[in-house]
Amino acid sequence: MDTKTREVVLTTLLDIEKNHTFSNIALGTALRANQFMSKQDRAYITRMVEGVTEQRIKLDYIINQFSKTKVNKCKPLIRCVLRMGTYELFFMDSVPDSAACNLSVKLAVDHGFGSLRGFVNGVLRNIARNRDGIKYPDKNTSPLEYYSVEYSVPVELVEILLQDYDSETVDRILGSSYEMRPTSIRVNTDRISVDEVERKLETAGIETVRGSLNDTSLLIKGYDYVRRIPGFMDGEFVVQDQSSCLAVRAAGIQNGDLVVDVCAAPGGKTMYAASLAGQTGRVISRDLTENKTELIEENVDRLGLTNVTVEAWDARDLDENLVGKADVVIADLPCSGLGIMGRKNDIKYNVTGDSIDELAQLQRDILDTVSRYVKTGGTLVYSTCTIDSRENQNNVKWFVENHDFETVSIDEIVPRHGGDKGYVTLLQGVDECDGFFISKFVRTK
Numbered sequence: 001m002d003t004k005t006r007e008v009v010l011t012t013l014l015d016i017e018k019n020h021t022f023s024n025i026a027l028g029t030a031l032r033a034n035q036f037m038s039k040q041d042r043a044y045i046t047r048m049v050e051g052v053t054e055q056r057i058k059l060d061y062i063i064n065q066f067s068k069t070k071v072n073k074c075k076p077l078i079r080c081v082l083r084m085g086t087y088e089l090f091f092m093d094s095v096p097d098s099a100a101c102n103l104s105v106k107l108a109v110d111h112g113f114g115s116l117r118g119f120v121n122g123v124l125r126n127i128a129r130n131r132d133g134i135k136y137p138d139k140n141t142s143p144l145e146y147y148s149v150e151y152s153v154p155v156e157l158v159e160i161l162l163q164d165y166d167s168e169t170v171d172r173i174l175g176s177s178y179e180m181r182p183t184s185i186r187v188n189t190d191r192i193s194v195d196e197v198e199r200k201l202e203t204a205g206i207e208t209v210r211g212s213l214n215d216t217s218l219l220i221k222g223y224d225y226v227r228r229i230p231g232f233m234d235g236e237f238v239v240q241d242q243s244s245c246l247a248v249r250a251a252g253i254q255n256g257d258l259v260v261d262v263c264a265a266p267g268g269k270t271m272y273a274a275s276l277a278g279q280t281g282r283v284i285s286r287d288l289t290e291n292k293t294e295l296i297e298e299n300v301d302r303l304g305l306t307n308v309t310v311e312a313w314d315a316r317d318l319d320e321n322l323v324g325k326a327d328v329v330i331a332d333l334p335c336s337g338l339g340i341m342g343r344k345n346d347i348k349y350n351v352t353g354d355s356i357d358e359l360a361q362l363q364r365d366i367l368d369t370v371s372r373y374v375k376t377g378g379t380l381v382y383s384t385c386t387i388d389s390r391e392n393q394n395n396v397k398w399f400v401e402n403h404d405f406e407t408v409s410i411d412e413i414v415p416r417h418g419g420d421k422g423y424v425t426l427l428q429g430v431d432e433c434d435g436f437f438i439s440k441f442v443r444t445k
């Protein structure tokens with residue numbers, strides 16, 4: 001890759017490193033600013049920014065084996081240059097070792113670090129020469145360090161996962177982040193059959209497999225840009241993970257129901273709920289800000305749904321008008337996102353035990369308020385895209401102990417997951433979906 005392309009990668013990585021910009025936002029900005037670059041150059045930028053971010057902990061571990069100055073003591077620019085070179089040496093067969101070393105040195109020199117030419121060159125050449133002999137932490141004697149380096153996740157996150165799961169399951173959860181998973185779509189069967197969408201996609205050269213957890217879901221691969229897939233703009237399908245579809249199905253929505261979806265953007269569950277509630281039913285779909293509700297509106301319009309009312313509303317604020325009115329409340333709440341950390345690199349670096357505790361409290365505050373909308377005999381579904389018990393099982397226990405609700409079996413909707421307790425945890429790398437938690441309650445009085 002030429003110097004200009006590597007320069008873009010470096011600037012983007014520095015933006016993430018120094019300004020703590022979310023990697024998807026920094027990458028999006030870089031790609032927009034360089035939209036006239038060749039497709040190949042843009043692919044390189046994407047791969048490098050995503051790859052270096054995803055593997056940061058492993059890369060730093062490797063560099064630290066060969067550098068007297070530890071990575072966190074290096075200047076940010078040198079740190080990023082070393083990570084880029086090391087990533088190319090380990091993960092990009094298309095870049096020869098000599099190019100990875102020489103071009104990294106050039107980047108450092110071009111940015112005024114000529115005095116560190118020998119340092120950068122020495123570290124990278126040493127890594128290239130000795131890469132097969134690197135000693136990684138041992139799984140038996142140093143399990144926390146092993147998981148941290150092997151899957152490039154902070155030790156604190158490993159501790160969080162090992163509190164809930166055995167080591168084999170943690171391997172599967174963390175390993176799944178590095179698998180190329182297909183995209184899950186839900187067919188809008190109000191408009192078109194699953195068979196027809198399957199045929200259309202196959203004709204367009206898109207690999208399609210039926211979802212095993214939800215019968216209106218297809219798992220697709222081999223497409224470029226989702227908006228360009230035939231049928232997308234006509235609302236024939238939506239991108240929605242199977243786990244998210246199961247949460248809506250668990251709610252048992254009937255034709256004519258009033259459904260309140262309290263944290264709804266971008267509207268995945270709202271759209272499915274509206275379809276199940278039918279023309280005589282209604283969905284009130286809310287999120288915190290206008291920016292968020294616009295996303296819901298865009299999706300609802302694309303599907304041509306006319307039974308959805310979209311509103312900006314803070315779910316912590318009680319809406320007196322809705323108390324005791326809803327047949328179903330969907331509370332798909334903000335969470336730590338550990339079930340989707342493979343899709344969004346920033347999640348794994350930002351989650352801490354304290355942030356989980358804060359989120360668990362926010363979830364309780366919202367549940368306290370929105371459960372009041374459920375009529376007697378009505379249903380509340382509480383779901384998250386995380387797999388940590390503090391936000392999930394512990395909140396279920398707290399909720400039933402403090403409210404006039406009891407759990408209801410969802411075993412029929414999600415079989416073989418112990419759903420008779422009224423809640424299930426689906427795990428990425430174990431189940432054919434994102435990591436996700438679904439619980440169902442009915443109001444008793």
Ligand SMILES: C[S@@+](CC[C@H](N)C(=O)[O-])C[C@H]1O[C@@H](n2cnc3c(N)ncnc32)[C@H](O)[C@@H]1O
Binds near residue numbers: 262270286292335385
């Ligand atoms: C997990 S996402 C919802 C996904 C959505 N249910 C779907 O299926 O497409 C959680 C949402 O909660 C929203 N949110 C966070 N705090 C909120 C609050 N206090 N009131 C309302 N919405 C909130 C976020 O903006 C975010 O869109």
